[in-house]
Amino acid sequence: MKPSTRLLLIVVIQTLVLTGMIAKRQWTLATGTPVVLETQPIDPRSLFRGDYVTFNYDISRLRLDELDGDDEFRQHDTIYVVLAPGEPFWRARAVYREAPAGQLALRGRVQYVSEHWWNAETQSSEEVRHVSVRYGIEDYFVPEGEGRVLERPVAGEEISLRVAVDRFGNGAIQALLINGVERYRETLF
């Protein structure tokens, strides 16, 4: 193979990888079912440039005793969280190790399994088996300086996210909502 052909091959492969990242995300955004998830923004940090906000979803910590499906999970396991519509937010209904057929499920990865649950209302620890899950939709990049604004919403402001969930369980943030009104919306270009 000539050097120029080999170089072209590298360019094609690397370009395909990068466009594949975009296409996969765009496919999820375009074909996924929109669900609105309750969240708390935490920990905005300055990264390469701009800010990003890390979201802690209501479904980021799941009590297994309150959910249908499987009970046995270990760290790093893939988990499918079946979502059911609610008003105004979608809620977790069941968790499975395999993708459940015919149900809308968001795929995540178990970060850890714990036997103790901190009850914020009673300010006490309860013996409840729960899992902490990461879905790959936790970080949201915003223009520089706006991360801190989102971290500390003014009184009465409620932040939520509209997430598209495709048939493979992949999630992608479609829009960031403040009090149910779109603040940022994702577009292809």
Added chain:
Amino acid sequence: MSFKKQLQQRLPHWIEQGWVSADNAAHILNDAAASERHGPRYLALAFSLLGVILIGSGIITFFAANWVAMPKLLKLAVLFCALWGSYALAGLCERRAMPLLATAFLLLGVILFGSNIMLIAQIYHISAHYPDGVLVWALGGVLTGWLMRSQPALVAGLGLGVLWTGLESQGFGREVHWPFLLFLGLSLWPVMQQRWRIALHIALIGLLLWSWFSFLAMSGWGRGSGAELYLVQVYFLAYLALFIGGMLLHGHDGWQNLAHVLQRYAAFAALGCLYLLTFPQLLRHDRGGSGMWWLATLLALLLVVALAVWHYRRSSAGVRPPFLNWGLGLLVAVMVLLLVNLAAERQAASTLALLFNLAYFAGLLWLLQAAVHLENRALVNMAFFFFAITLLARYFDTFWSLMDRSLFFMGGGLLLLGGGYWLERQRRRLTRQISGQREVGA
């Protein structure tokens, strides 16, 4: 003073003595001059790489400052054009016979590929398991290095691969990150094909780090089952097998340089493991491990024996150096000791430690002989280093509780001064011998 200048000064004397003819002297000077033209090659490469990296950083920083104001499409256009541009320039430089600059632009391409992964992830809010991004970047580097025969690109890929396994093992608490071995195997193919020494150094450093991460993970398997003890034995055997592999490689013309690198890292890890086995504290662990450990040890033993026999049979009896004969005997003794150690009671720890110490010091002597035969100076230095630290460790173990403190420190000081002097003399003698052998060989 440069080599050419030294020759210019000394050649007239050699011609006068009749050692070199005037014609040959001219040829020698021409050859030295030609070598010097290639001499600053690495410097030029280093400057080219640095220059290109600075330009790349400048471009990225410029766009970073104006990033927010740019629409998505423009951001993507910048990212892709930068990537394609660097590879296009690499191709152009290659065509115009500027290989150093071509290498530099290839490396820039690899860097931009990685920054593009991160920036596209940022633009589209992709935050899934980020070590996967590092893996893709590493594979991009290895692909570039392999297809374009560029060692810097491959070194970058290997370095990123090491970062990937570090993130997976330490950042995400993976038990044992086996996929790294697959990555390493893939990356080693071009390294061996092109006989790249620097890349082999990085690959072996990566292997050592992975071994350490895996040791940390596996030593926790089955508390109280003596996993650390079994692991040290298996690691020792695995790295011994790698060392013998290096000896086999050394026997092939043109592979000696790579073999030296391989032997160096393998000997370091194997000696480190054997050093740990000389401590009775480790040998006092309970042998409550499962059959899995026995199986792993036996498989590693079989591998070592098979490689050793293969190496032994490759040299005919007439030309076989004596160290190989007694080395095989030592190997058998160590194998038996390892097997006995698997089945031994913890009460036998002191006796076993004594036997391991004997095997260890015999092993160091063997390594010195092997190093001289293999003309590997690094192995000589390493053997002396391990000899010195073990001597000190044994001094502390033995005399700390037996001697008065002041006597203990004075004795230690004398041991360090006298022993250090003697060891350094011996080390210099052996390294001179190796240099002499090399000069004769050349």
